Amino acid sequence: MSAPSYGERYAASLMNTFGPPKLTLARGAGAHVWDTDGKEYVDLLGGIAVNALGHAHPALVSAVTEQMSTLGHVSNFFATTPQITLAERLVSLLGHGPGKVFFTNSGTEAVEAGFKLSRRTGRTHVVAMEGGFHGRSMGALALTSKDAYRTPFEPLPGHVTFVPYGDAEALAAAVTDETAAVLLEPIQGEAGVVVPPEGYLVAARETCSRHGALLWVDEIQTGTGRTGLWFEHLRSGVVPDVVTLAKGLAGGFPIGACIALGAAADLLQPGNHGTTFGGNPVACAAALAVLDTIEAEGLLEHVTVLGQKIRDGLAADPRVVEVRGEGLLIGLDLSTDVSAEVAAAALDAGFIVNNPTPARIRLAPPLVLTADDADAFLQAWPGILDAATGEGS
Structure with missing residues (x-):
């Protein structure tokens, strides 16, 4: 009898929350991974925008190893230097003036912190976006619009109104003097990389200011250099009240952050919120290594240039009807609903991509993706579409 x-x-040992895994991966290096059979793939998903420095980056390995050998965990009755340094660094990179950070272990937890913070305004109404995704816990799910995620767990907490993403007039109509916060992504990730119209964030800021509501920008997928800027909302010039981060912040080590700016920074007080592992020194050391490496290796410019090259290359095929995104957060629409077949054909060809909707493909590769790997993918792209659609066979 075989093993x-x-x-x-x-299937026998893990809950069936994700369905069958496509592969069992054994190791990685840079933007490449290998499965347990030894087959090599170019990782164009990066753990869903998490592996900012790819796999086994020496700076990240060194930072985690050194910190774990020095001080691995303390409770939040105490502070550590990596925690303080990272909080200062994030506020400085935002560049919006004074702010304070609550560290978490994930994006979902960062959203939970933001949700609770909004309640401390004395208001309970939140306006969130159709197509937005903010996590799977009960609070984060209450702010996520997708019915398939929400329905099995209703009733969900909160008084939440959903409006079409990118529609400034619909947003203005939904916000009142009883609204605690408006929650939006500067580019929607899970929806398939949806970019809002020019001026949308500015209009959202004006609406929030008019009604005394917090503008809460979810940068969990777009932040930490993913789009060629430290934070995507900086492109608009808008100053939010709350920013949530996670995913690529520590390059694969679990971390999240809820950053509140100005008066919002003092809304949460002792006893209002807490965490056991949030802000632990190893996670913070990992995040500092990621930020240092992005700066030292000039990755913001690299991401901007390479992302444009990939978008141009993908758009050259007539079976692609639209390509969107900034930097290395890229989404495209196919002319037919074959995204699952495209993802499977890409995997057969040695490339990992994501199909968030039936006609959309999403790419979120490591920021260290090389031009050679991008070229290899673009050369393979027409053949991947041929295999997915049955053309050329």
């Missing part, structure tokens, strides 16, 4: 496969062992 059970990894897939069989997975």
Whole structure:
């Protein structure tokens, strides 16, 4: 009798929340990963925009190893220098003046902190966006619009109104003097990389200011250099009240952050919120290594240039009807609903991509993706579409 496969062992031992895994991965280096059979892939998803420095980057490995060998965990009754330094660094990179940080272990937890912070205004109404995704916990799910995620767990907490993303007039009509916060992504990620119209964030800021509501920008997927800027909302010149971060912040080590600016920074007080592992020194050291490396290796400019090259290359095929995004957060619409087939064909060809909707493909590769890897993907792209659509066979 043969030993059970990894897939069989997975199915027998892990809850079926994600469905069968496409691969069992064994190791990675840079933007490449290898499965347990030894096949190599170019990772164009980066753990869903998490592996900012790719896999096994020496700076990240060194920072985590050194910190764990020095001080691995303390409770939040105490401070550590990586925690303080990272908080200062994030506020400085935002460049919006004074602010304070609450560290978490994930994007969902950062959203939970932001949700609770909004309640401390004395208001309960939140306006969020159709197509937005903010997490799966009960609070974060209350702010996420997708019915398939929400319905099994209703009733959900909160008084939340959803409006079409990018529609400044609909947003203005939904916000009142009883609104605590407006929550939006500067580019929607899970929806398939949806970019709002020019001026949308400015209009949202004006609406919030008019009604005394917090403008809360979710940069969990777009932040930490993903779009060629430290934070995507900086492109608009808008100053938000709350910014949530996670994903790429520590390059794969679990961390999240809820950053409040100005008066909002003092809304949460002792006893209002807490965490056991949030802001632990290893996660903070990892995040500092990521930020240092992005600066030292000039990755913001690299991401901007390479992202434009990839978008131009993808758009050259007539079976692609639209390409969107900034930097290395890229989404495209196909002319037919074959995104699942495209993702499968890409995997067969040695490239990992994501299909968030039936006609959309999303790319969020490591920021260290090389021009050679991008060229290899673009050269393979027409053949991937041929295989997915049955053309050329």
